[in-house]
Each structure stands twice: as C-alpha cells, then as structure tokens.
Amino acid sequence: MIRLDRVSKRYPGGHEALTELSLEIPRGSFTFITGHSGAGKSTLLKLIALLERPTRGQVLVDGCNIARLPRRRIPAHRRRIGMIFQDHRLLHDRTVFDNVALPLVIAGADPREIPRRVRAALDRVGLLGQERARPITLSSGEQQRVGIARAVVNRPDLLLADEPTGNLDPDLSREIMHLFERFHARGTTILIATHDLALVRELRHPVIRLQHGRLVERDAA
Amino acid sequence: MKHATGTGHGGRRLTPPLAWLHHHLHTLLDTLGRLSHTPLPTLMTCAVVGVALALPTVMLTLVHNLQRLGGAWQAGVGYTLFLDPGLPDDKAARLAERLRHWPELAAVRFLDRAAARRDFERLSGFHDALEALDENPFPPVILVTPADPDPAPERGEALRRRLAALPGVDLAQFDLQWVRRFRALMAILERGVWAVGCLLGLAVLFVVGNTIRLEIGNRREEIEVTRLIGATEGFVRRPFLYMGFWYGVVGGLLAGLLEEVLILWLAPPVAHLARLYGSDFRLQGMGPAALLALLATGAVLGWGGAWLAVGRHLRRSDPLA
Ligand SMILES: Nc1ncnc2c1ncn2[C@@H]1O[C@H](COP(=O)(O)OP(=O)(O)O)[C@@H](O)[C@H]1O
Ligand SMILES: [Mg+2]
Secondary structure, eight states, X not given: OEEEEEEEEEOXXXXXXXXXXXXXXXXXXEEEEEESTTSSHHXXXXXXXXXXXXXXXXXXXXXXXXXXXXXXXHXXXXXXXXXXXXXXXXXXXXXXXXXXXXXXXXXXXXXXXXXXXXXXXXXXXXXXXXXXXXXXXXXXXXXXXHHHHHHHTTOOSEEEEESTTTTXXXXXXXXXXXXXXXXXXXXXXXXXXXXXHHHHXXXXXXXXXXXXXXXXXXXXX | OOSSOXXXXXXXXXXXXXXXXXXXXXXXXXXXXXXXXXXHHHHHHHHHHHHHHXXXXXXXXXXXXXXXXXXXXXXXXXXXXXXXXXXXHHHHHHHHHHHTTOTTEEEEEEEOHHHHHHHHHHHHOOHHHHHTOSSOOOOOXXXXXXXXXXXXXXXXXXXXXXXXXXXXXXXXXXXXXXXXXXXXXXXXXXXXXXXXXXXXXXXHHHHHHHHHHHHHHHTHHHHHHXXXXXXXXXXXXXXXXXXXXXXXXXXXXXXHHHHHHHHHHHHHHHHHHHHHTTOOOOOOOOHHHHHHHHHHHHHHHHHHHHHHHHHHHHHHHSTTO
C-alpha cells in the first residue's frame, strides 16, 4: 500500500531528517516505527500524509507518487488518511462532537448522517457519553481518544499515529494500543510511531527502526 | 482506496451541488452567529464601514437632487432671435416658417412686434410706461428650442452663430446659459463625489481586511488543524469571506439608514426654501435601486477586503503551499 523509494527529506535550514530511505508497508498491516528522538519518525508519517514533501525520491501510496501530486489534490489525499497527533490537535472552543464531526464537514458529508457517524466513532473509542463536553475538561487519555475518533470517523483505510501514547501511563497506553488493534482487525492499515519499546515488544507487530534518518532494522516480529 | 476519488470516503455524501449549497448556507449563518457572539467589536467595525459608505452616499444623493433641479429648469432653455426692427412682420413670419423645417430645432415660436410688446408688458408690468411711447419699440422675435436639450457647448455656440447669421436676424441670444453652466458644474461635482467614494471604498477594503486579519490570528489553531486533516483552501477561506460579506452588508445598511435620516432632516428647510421661490421641489432619498446598489457595494468591498487578508495568510498557513 505504501512504498518509499530512496526518499530523502531535508528541512529548510539544512538538516536532513531522512536519508535515502526505502521501505514498503503492505495493506492491512500493523507496523510500529521506532527510533530515538529526532530519528525521523514524525517526518516519515508527515511524508505519507503529505504534510511535508520529500526532497528526493518517491512516496507511492496505492501506486501513485504523491511526491508529485499537484497542490490542489493535496487536501483530498489528506482526507483519505486518518492522522493522530501526539498533542491531539483538538479545537478547544468546540465540543467533542464538533471536533469529531470536523472531517465529515470538510468532506461534505450528508448533514443528516453526521450525528449517527460521529456517535459511532465515539462509541468505538468509548466516549459516547462525552459528546457535549469540551476537550479541555477531559483527561489526556480521553483527549487522545477524541483524536482517534476524529481520525476514524471517515473510515479511512490507513491510520497514521504519531506517538499516540506519548503522554499516557502504561495502562492507558496499552488501552489505546488495543483500540488500534481493533481497527486493525477490521482491515485498516495501521502505522504507529512510538518510542514505548516495552509496549512494542509486548504487542509483537512488525517494527521499522530508524536512526538518524536511516532504516537500521526491519523486524517482521 | 483509489486515488482519483476526491473527498473522503465511506458513507453517503450529498450530491455535489446540494452539498455545496448546504455548506455555503451553513457557513453564512454560522458566521453570522459567531459575529453576534461579540456584538460590540462587530458593531464597531460595521459602524466604521457604515460611516465610510454613508459619506459618498449622502453626497451623491444631494448631487442627484441638484441635477433634478437643473433638469426642471431645462425646459426653458433655447435661443431668442431678435429680428431687424425694420423687418416687416410678414417677412419675419416667413423666416419663422423656414426655421420650422430645420431638423435641429424642436420648437419655433414667432412673436410679431405687437405680440412681443404684449409679452413684455405682461412679464414686466411696464404697461403705463409703454403707453407713453408713440411707436412700438419692440422688434419681432422668434423663440427657438433646439432638438438636442443639452448640446455640447461648441455645438450650441455653432447653432447660435448660424441663427445669428440668417438674413433679417439682428441678434441671437442664448437663454438661461447659466442653467447649462450649472449642469456642467454638477457633472464635475458628481465625478468628484465618485472619486471620494472610491477612496472611501478603499478605506472599507482595508478596515475589513484588517479586522479579518485579526480574526485569522485568533483562529490560527483552527485553520492549521483543519488544513492538517484535509480542508481545502476554499473551505478555510469561506467563513472569513462571509464574515467580510456581513461587515459590508451591515455597514451598507447603516450607511443607507444614515443617508435617509440626513435627507429627512434636510427635507423641511429645503422645501421651505423652494416654496419661497414658488417651486414645489422636494429633496428625495436614494430609492430602493440605489439602496440595493449600496448593499452590493458593501458586500463586494467586505468580501474583497476579507479576500485580501485571507489570501495572504493562506499562502503561509500550509507548509506545502
Ligand atoms: N519543521 C522542521 N524544520 C526543521 N527541522 C525539523 C523540522 N521537523 C523536524 N526537524 C528535524 O528533523 C529531524 C527529525 O525530526 P522528527 O521527524 O520530528 O523526528 P522524531 O519524530 O523521530 O523525533 C530532527 O532533527 C528535527 O530537529
Ligand atoms: Mg516525532
């Protein structure tokens, strides 16, 4: 589903975050990306979600080189992917319901269908009772689950999560990971950047290990 | 997961035109709701826009009233041909008859010597003084009205020269020349008002643009997040454009209101003055068509100002843009 072909990413300022990276992620897989802080995990996810463009090389999603996608097609590409951010990126002046509904509104979903689909997504992350709450009144774990509900409400085939358990205690982290496994069981391709090595070992999924922007290990688990 | 399919997937979506309409309508009302949550700053901006639009509106309405006044005087504008005092009345009448065939003249009225005298007596009241004269001192007169009610000055003068050069014509005189000068002055004034209007329109553009720029600053987080999860530039831009639209429309409405109040306030003394001159002239407000044009102008300026602010920001809001 995803193939990187000798991809390099150099940020303005000269720092090369990824160097000649080649890898493949099959459809329906559950893959971890690990590595030290600054190894390039976030950059890799951003390239796939087209939040950044590679400096060199090809990023193929479903056989289409998104590195060359024209500007006006970028939003449509982003909408096909569910993205979860470490800092949640929720809107704090809106209710949980409105936050989760946002991707549907952006995609022009039938307004009569939005409440049902938002509740379905909230139900799957166990937050059905919190529709009217403001994100700020929720715990960090709950906020992360709102972020996950927002990412899955459009039922994307690909979920990208950047350190989704970064701020959570081990129990909450495990809970979140199990949530991803449930989406995986329904056929969604999952790609999670994390440095929680204990949890990675426990869950036994394939691992891509990055070091200074290079692939150092591909462990098929 | 195919790449050609555009917006999201999974689940039903409205057919494109319906979804588009729904989204626009929703944004329009949503924006209005958002503005009404902060009534004071919103009204301040609308008031600034309103005053800026009211100034040229009021001036234009007054100029149009003056032009209407000039139009009422226009009816009397023409030429008076004083014929040679020695010209017999029958020859003078034949000259008048010939003039009736000129296509550039709309009306020709002939006054023989006796009629010219009666006219003068009637208009001046010098009946007794004239009685004292043995002879009628008045030459025969032909009054002509040109077909073109408002000719260019050089064309009007050319016609006057041609009339003056006719055999038997002693003097050809422009009547109410000052009415034309007044109309020419009004035309200049109207242009001046438009120029002032354009400058104030520019001011509206910048006022709305600046307000929208601040609003964008307040909602930076929201813009970034919606961009990250796949909002198009249009989607991000729309609420700000509608906000500019509302500022412009409400400002236009305020300007219309100010103008009407001012006209109502000026109307009684103007009517009184007109009555002293024996005229039934009345000040008129701008009317529904002009009000619509004013609202449309406000809407376009507000929209444009928002566009300027949002366009600049959008280009910087996305790392890929
Ligand atoms: N927007 C940016 N501008 C400049 N340098 C960046 C930017 N984002 C990341 N980097 C640099 O690129 C490298 C990789 O960053 P990142 O992909 O965030 O690593 P990780 O997520 O593995 O911690 C780091 O050295 C980081 O400083
Ligand atoms: Mg990171």
